[in-house]
Amino acid sequence: MAPPRSLALALLLCALSASCHASISYPPSAMPAAAPAKDDFLSCLTKSVSPRLLYTKSSPAYGSIWASTVRNLKFDSDKTVKPLYIITPTEAAHIQATVACGRKHGMRVRVRSGGHDYEGLSYRSAKPETFAVVDMSMMRHLSINGRNATAWVDSGAQLGDIYYFTGKYTPRLAFPAGVCSTIGVGGHFSGGGFGMMLRKHGIAVDNVIDAKVVDANGILLDRKSMGEDYFWAIRGGGGESFGIVVSWQLKLVPVPPKVTVFQVYRGLKDGAIDLITKWQQVAPSLPEDLMIRIMAMGDTAMFEALFLGTCKDLLPLMGSRFPELGVKQADCKEMSWVQSTAYIPMGASATVNDLLNRTSNIKAFGKYKSDYVKDPIPKAVWEKIYTWLAKPGAGIMIMDPYGAKISSIPDRATPFPHRQGMLFNIQYVSYWSGEAGSAAPTQWSRDMYAFMEPYVTKNPRQAYVNYRDLDLGVNQVVGDISTYESGRVWGEKYFKCNFERLARIKAKVDPTDYFRNEQSIPPLFK
Numbered sequence: 001m002a003p004p005r006s007l008a009l010a011l012l013l014c015a016l017s018a019s020c021h022a023s024i025s026y027p028p029s030a031m032p033a034a035a036p037a038k039d040d041f042l043s044c045l046t047k048s049v050s051p052r053l054l055y056t057k058s059s060p061a062y063g064s065i066w067a068s069t070v071r072n073l074k075f076d077s078d079k080t081v082k083p084l085y086i087i088t089p090t091e092a093a094h095i096q097a098t099v100a101c102g103r104k105h106g107m108r109v110r111v112r113s114g115g116h117d118y119e120g121l122s123y124r125s126a127k128p129e130t131f132a133v134v135d136m137s138m139m140r141h142l143s144i145n146g147r148n149a150t151a152w153v154d155s156g157a158q159l160g161d162i163y164y165f166t167g168k169y170t171p172r173l174a175f176p177a178g179v180c181s182t183i184g185v186g187g188h189f190s191g192g193g194f195g196m197m198l199r200k201h202g203i204a205v206d207n208v209i210d211a212k213v214v215d216a217n218g219i220l221l222d223r224k225s226m227g228e229d230y231f232w233a234i235r236g237g238g239g240e241s242f243g244i245v246v247s248w249q250l251k252l253v254p255v256p257p258k259v260t261v262f263q264v265y266r267g268l269k270d271g272a273i274d275l276i277t278k279w280q281q282v283a284p285s286l287p288e289d290l291m292i293r294i295m296a297m298g299d300t301a302m303f304e305a306l307f308l309g310t311c312k313d314l315l316p317l318m319g320s321r322f323p324e325l326g327v328k329q330a331d332c333k334e335m336s337w338v339q340s341t342a343y344i345p346m347g348a349s350a351t352v353n354d355l356l357n358r359t360s361n362i363k364a365f366g367k368y369k370s371d372y373v374k375d376p377i378p379k380a381v382w383e384k385i386y387t388w389l390a391k392p393g394a395g396i397m398i399m400d401p402y403g404a405k406i407s408s409i410p411d412r413a414t415p416f417p418h419r420q421g422m423l424f425n426i427q428y429v430s431y432w433s434g435e436a437g438s439a440a441p442t443q444w445s446r447d448m449y450a451f452m453e454p455y456v457t458k459n460p461r462q463a464y465v466n467y468r469d470l471d472l473g474v475n476q477v478v479g480d481i482s483t484y485e486s487g488r489v490w491g492e493k494y495f496k497c498n499f500e501r502l503a504r505i506k507a508k509v510d511p512t513d514y515f516r517n518e519q520s521i522p523p524l525f526k
């Protein structure tokens with residue numbers, strides 16, 4: 001079957017950001033009483049940071065710097081609550097000074113690395129608020145230590161930088177993280193980070209061995225000086241909550257010199273529903289070298305695979321474990337691992353140089369939601385799901401199978417709790433192209449989510465923090481501190497029982513709740 005709009009789809013998937021949910025109400029106490037002493041903040045900051053790294057709303061470049069990684073047109077609007085200042089640090093000392101001056105003069109900061117947050121929380125506020133943005137995009141240094149297969153990478157790098165430079169260093173090393181090259185390291189690692197090697201090597205933070213973070217006192221800490229609780233929290237506990245992570249040390253992982261990719265399309269007429277029904281049980285129990293994910297859209301399912309081996313070894317495995325899919329020699333594309341990181345999201349014409357490209361010419365509006373599935377969904381329900389995928393305004397469903405390494409790590413080992421017994425993750429992606437077109441896709445996304453409730457995890461209904469969704473709830477602020485009770489509503493969906501431990505660590509490292517946004521971890525003091 002011909003690949004329907006495959007390239008367009010792939011490009012869209014790496015170019016979209018999400019929309020916000022407009023109807024959020026806040027208690028009056030959450031509104032800022034008065035603007036902080038902003039001139040004092042600025043004069044404090046200019047003692048340590050060169051004025052050429054500071055932008056105020058009247059700077060000519062303010063607009064282009066702010067918009068540089070806003071990929072969601074919905075937020076590129078006059079109605080968006082934007083920062084008073086943008087700071088573009090080039091070294092850790094600039095971040096330390098920003099936090100120290102911000103604490104002293106009552107200026108909150110939000111941090112942005114790659115700007116992919118689906119709700120835009122790294123560069124806008126959902127309610128009226130005075131704040132500054134620390135934009136990490138000038139800090140993207142990466143150094144590889146081949147002798148012990150480790151690397152240090154700054155938060156402002158993008159995933160494509162890690163993939164490109166690791167692949168260039170040696171075709172035998174790699175790093176397991178997300179699928180789109182423009183995703184920022186800082187936000188992605190802060191929420192966990194998974195991609196096509198999750199079954200072999202787990203998620204990104206399972207392979208992070210050290211980090212440098214600026215805490216709420218403006219002090220620069222490493223793993224040793226921050227301690228193991230703090231180090232646990234920053235590896236997946238969600239962005240913004242615990243400080244500004246400057247850089248991360250990675251354990252690189254071995255890969256064979258050749259890997260195999262396939263993308264096969266099966267329509268409803270080709271038995272797509274039977275295939276998906278079987279995939280639910282097959283994909284999470286395959287050998288760890290093979291990941292087969294699904295994109296369900298319209299009347300089609302795209303089965304997309306990365307196999308850490310050759311086509312010659314893949315075909316007999318497919319023949320014995322999933323013969324119904326009918327994967328043939330002609331479907332196999334063999335390439336280096338680094339080439340696969342360009343090929344999978346950007347298509348056959350992409351080159352490894354495209355991994356370094358930080359600009360994207362496709363902009364759109366989007367709404368994203370996520371679910372987790374532990375019990376196979378019956379075939380009759382998949383038939384209904386496909387009637388949903390045919391409705392006006394329908395988005396797509398991306399399904400990533402778990403099992404093997406990601407599921408072998410205990411739920412409490414990192415803040416990311418979606419591991420043992422998990423069959424797969426679902427991401428619902430709805431997108432549209434103009435301000436007026438939002439109604440049908442937004443409605444579809446909420447209706448679809450309501451329909452899926454009986455078939456996904458319950459108590460709590462789990463969700464992935466990197467697929468940020470303000471529909472799940474937002475913090476209430478009382479006495480200038482986000483409340484634990486309001487945070488639990490969304491927080492246990494993202495973190496299950498780990499939420500409580502995160503909140504206790506927050507109380508230790510940031511008791512005044514300086515680092516906060518609509519879904520930051522609130523402090524728990526008792």
Ligand SMILES: Cc1cc2nc3c(=O)[nH]c(=O)nc-3n(C[C@H](O)[C@H](O)[C@H](O)COP(=O)(O)OP(=O)(O)OC[C@H]3O[C@@H](n4cnc5c(N)ncnc54)[C@H](O)[C@@H]3O)c2cc1C
Binds near residue numbers: 018190
């Ligand atoms: C096109 C696209 C594809 C995606 N594909 C995947 C995928 O394959 N796998 C996956 O797991 N996720 C995926 N995601 C989700 C992605 O992992 C998250 O949006 C992630 O948070 C983005 O990181 P960022 O640095 O680009 O975002 P930002 O918007 O800069 O940051 C996100 C959050 O982290 C905070 N933050 C940013 N930098 C720091 C820092 N240095 N220290 C502390 N907090 C920080 C921000 O304040 C914000 O709260 C995708 C998103 C998009 C838009």
Ligand SMILES: *[C@@H]1O[C@H](CO)[C@@H](O)[C@H](O)[C@H]1NC(C)=O
Binds near residue numbers: 148
């Ligand atoms: C790897 O080597 C570097 C430089 O020699 C060192 O800083 C780092 O701690 C080593 N890492 C491990 C995991 O041994």
Ligand SMILES: *[C@@H]1O[C@H](CO)[C@@H](O)[C@H](O)[C@H]1NC(C)=O
Binds near residue numbers: 354360361
């Ligand atoms: C980077 O990507 C943009 C958008 O796709 C494209 O217009 C531009 O030519 C690319 N730049 C390079 C150097 O390839």
